[in-house]
Each structure stands twice: as C-alpha cells, then as structure tokens.
Amino acid sequence: xxxxxxxxxxxxxxHARMRTPLQVQKAQGVYLTVEGQAxxxxxxxxxxxxxxxxxxxxxNEAITTQLHMFAHVMLGGLTHEPAQQLAQTLVEMxxxxxxxxxxxxxxxxxxxxxxxxxxxxxxxxxxPQKKRLIxxxxxxxxxxxxxxxxxxxxxxxxxxxxxxxxxxxxxxFLPSPRMGFDATPASCEAELAHAEAVLRxxxxxxxxxxCEPLMQGAGGFNFYSPYFLNELVVLCKRYNxxxxxxxxATGFGRxxxxxxxxxxxxxxxxxxxxxxxTAGYSGHSATLATTAIFDAFKGDTMAxxxxxxxxxxxxxxxxxxxxxSIDIMKTADYLAKIAGIEAQLKAAFMAFHHPKVKECRVLGxxxxxxxxxxxDLEGLQAYALKKGVWLRPILGVVYLTPxxxxxxxxxxxxxxxxxxxxxxx
Ligand SMILES: *Cc1c(COP(=O)(O)O)cnc(C)c1O
Numbered sequence: 364x365x366x367x368x369x370x371x372x373x374x375x376x377x378h379a380r381m382r383t384p385l386q387v388q389k390a391q392g393v394y395l396t397v398e399g400q401a402x403x404x405x406x407x408x409x410x411x412x413x414x415x416x417x418x419x420x421x422x423n424e425a426i427t428t429q430l431h432m433f434a435h436v437m438l439g440g441l442t443h444e445p446a447q448q449l450a451q452t453l454v455e456m457x458x459x460x461x462x463x464x465x466x467x468x469x470x471x472x473x474x475x476x477x478x479x480x481x482x483x484x485x486x487x488x489x490x491p492q493k494k495r496l497i498x499x500x501x502x503x504x505x506x507x508x509x510x511x512x513x514x515x516x517x518x519x520x521x522x523x524x525x526x527x528x529x530x531x532x533x534x535x536f537l538p539s540p541r542m543g544f545d546a547t548p549a550s551c552e553a554e555l556a557h558a559e560a561v562l563r564x565x566x567x568x569x570x571x572x573x574c575e576p577l578m579q580g581a582g583g584f585n586f587y588s589p590y591f592l593n594e595l596v597v598l599c600k601r602y603n604x605x606x607x608x609x610x611x612a613t614g615f616g617r618x619x620x621x622x623x624x625x626x627x628x629x630x631x632x633x634x635x636x637x638x639x640x641t642a643g644y645s646g647h648s649a650t651l652a653t654t655a656i657f658d659a660f661k662g663d664t665m666a667x668x669x670x671x672x673x674x675x676x677x678x679x680x681x682x683x684x685x686x687x688s689i690d691i692m693k694t695a696d697y698l699a700k701i702a703g704i705e706a707q708l709k710a711a712f713m714a715f716h717h718p719k720v721k722e723c724r725v726l727g728x729x730x731x732x733x734x735x736x737x738x739d740l741e742g743l744q745a746y747a748l749k750k751g752v753w754l755r756p757i758l759g760v761v762y763l764t765p766x767x768x769x770x771x772x773x774x775x776x777x778x779x780x781x782x783x784x785x786x787x788x
Contacts, residue, residue: 470637472503473648619727
C-alpha cells in the first residue's frame, strides 16, 4: 500500500525532516514485527503501558467478552458493572482515604480532572484565591492545556511547552529532586527546607501540589527518595495545600511496588492512574479522590457539583480489560517478576562505567542510562533495531521499561544492546 506520509500527523515530530516511521505488522508478547523484521523486543512497552505485552490471550478475552455484551454506553444517567467493579478494585488497592473514582479517557485528561477537583474544592470551601499549583521542574503531566502549564518554562530542561508561556497560568515550581532514590534523610534536608520556604511564601494562593511520585518519567527517568516525598506530603498538609500524585507512569508496578504511593506512610488527596491501567489495550484513566474532597462537592444545587464528563469515561471495554490486567498482576505475582527484572538490571548496570555515561539508575522494572551529551545517543535507535531491540532515547537518557513478561534472556539482550553501544565507541 502506498500512502502519503503526511496525511498522518505524528507526535513530537518535525515533519520537514523526520525519518519515515517504521511500519509495524504484528505484535506478540514482547515482540514486534517492524518493517518485516520479526522478533524485535519492545524495550519500552510502547511508552511504558503494554505491561503484559501484546496480544495477550486473557486480555483479548476480557475485551471480546465485553464487546459481545456492549462496547460502550454513556455514564451520564447509566451505569454498568465493569465501571463499578473497577472503581471498587482501585479503591481496595489504594490507601483507605481514597474512596471515589472518576474515569476519563487519557492520562492528560485524568490530570486535568485532578486539577479541576483541587481548584473547585477550594472554591466550594470559599477560598477561591487558592488557584495556583505547585509542581516540580522536569515534571510531565500530559499535553492538554491545563497540564501543559505544569512544565516550568524556566526549567534547565526546557519544557516542551515553553512556546506557550504567555498563554498559560503561572504556577509555582520546586527544583527537580536530584537526591536519588536511596538518599539518606540528611541529604534530603536542604531540598525539604527549600520546599518549606516555598510553601510558606505561597500556600495562601496555592490549591495543590502535583508530582509524579518517586519517578519523573518523560522528564528523563529521574528517581527520587520516598523519604523526601513523604516529608513533602506532610509539609503540604501542614500548609493546607492538597496533594495530587500523578501515577500515570508509576502505577501498576513500574517502580517495584503496585503504586509508588505504597512506599510512603502518608497518602495523597488525589491520585491519577493511566497508561498501564488498561495494560495499554485502551486509552483510559482513573482519578481517585478522598472522601473529604468528594464531600466538598455535595450541596443543594448543581453550583458545587463537578461539571465534567468525558464521552468515553468508564468505557466498559477499557474497564473490563483494566480489571483483567489487575487480576493477572495479582494472581501471577507480578511484583516478584518485577523484583527479578530490577535485580537483573542492577546486576547489568550498577557497576557500568563509561566516560560518556553520567549515571545509570534502576528502580523496579525501569532502567535509565543518562549521558553527558544527548548527541552520544544519536544512531542508537537504528543500532538497537538492527540488534532486535526497539528503543527511543529521550533528553539524553536511554531507558528500558520492558513488559513484565520479558524473560531473563530477552532482558539480557536489551541490556547487551545498550552496553555494546557504549563499549564500541
Ligand atoms: C503519559 C503521561 C501522562 C499523559 O497521559 P496520556 O494518556 O498520554 O494523556 C501524564 N502523566 C504522566 C506521568 C505520564 O507519563
């Protein structure tokens, strides 16, 4: 089939000089067939969502079973078991205060909903002046308009959306936490003191603090300390600023626990799941809120209600496949598999040194190898593909976020490709 390439507008692409995207013919397990080349391991799980791999029989079955009942109904005035069941499952899996689930169709919109909940919470509390947000440099919360503003245009890692700086609200930013996952409490103190100073100065105008807990994903796979995160949540609560965790990237095992929030003693007021929520089989997100938030929307009129309702929210196919994915993760003890992946990645990279490599980081089923100069990763994608692995470095970081079903041999192949890319230079 000959098709004109530019009928299709590709993401994050300069169409005037982009390489032709590679044609995928088939996908099975961890393998893609790309441009006729079979057996290419997807080292990224297609932007870290295909956690059980492709064409999984149990996920396919969950989708087809629901498809034969009904593919979709509106959630306005109607409801159904797949959405009810998934909401209950998510509530049971998360900390007790989180009791209420709002579904939407993508991670970005899930975060928009979280922001809207936080802002309206304060409006309903008669504190409408609390309308700014506090976010972390290098954070990523999606590409829609509200979350675009959560990338700091002054960040040393240029925000993708800095072009729009004059069009967006101005939020408050904390530096990207750089102390690492294993940092001692003492080495977090300076950053915590800075965060407290910012909270002290701005809490009266701030509705919420939003972050990707423990792992900043698209901003370069930066891992940070659970102690720091926990203390930051405590500070936010002390200063009357709500806490939103964007677990769109970290949720469902990626950092080694079911959720990143499982590693801390406190819990957020709002949390967002997406990407791996449906194991990548369907775009969907879940925004969970505490009862304190939910109750603040109750009243005698619609004036205090949450006026939001994406057409495809709670789509029954998305909910059915999400539920099945969670069932698989629980029954097949995926956390043990992820611990195995983590151990293997650590064994392969924690002692890896190369003059071009600034740092190797491993957490859960995620590897990040950061170079000093992004130019040193040019050509890596084609090199890896020749060796049967699909990779796509971002911001000077080559990373692995493999499907959890990857075998030790397959993971070895992925590690070997990254390793040999540097060794041959
Ligand atoms: C991918 C991502 C989003 C956006 O999700 P979409 O489904 O692409 O809209 C938001 N937050 C984080 C942390 C992400 O990784």
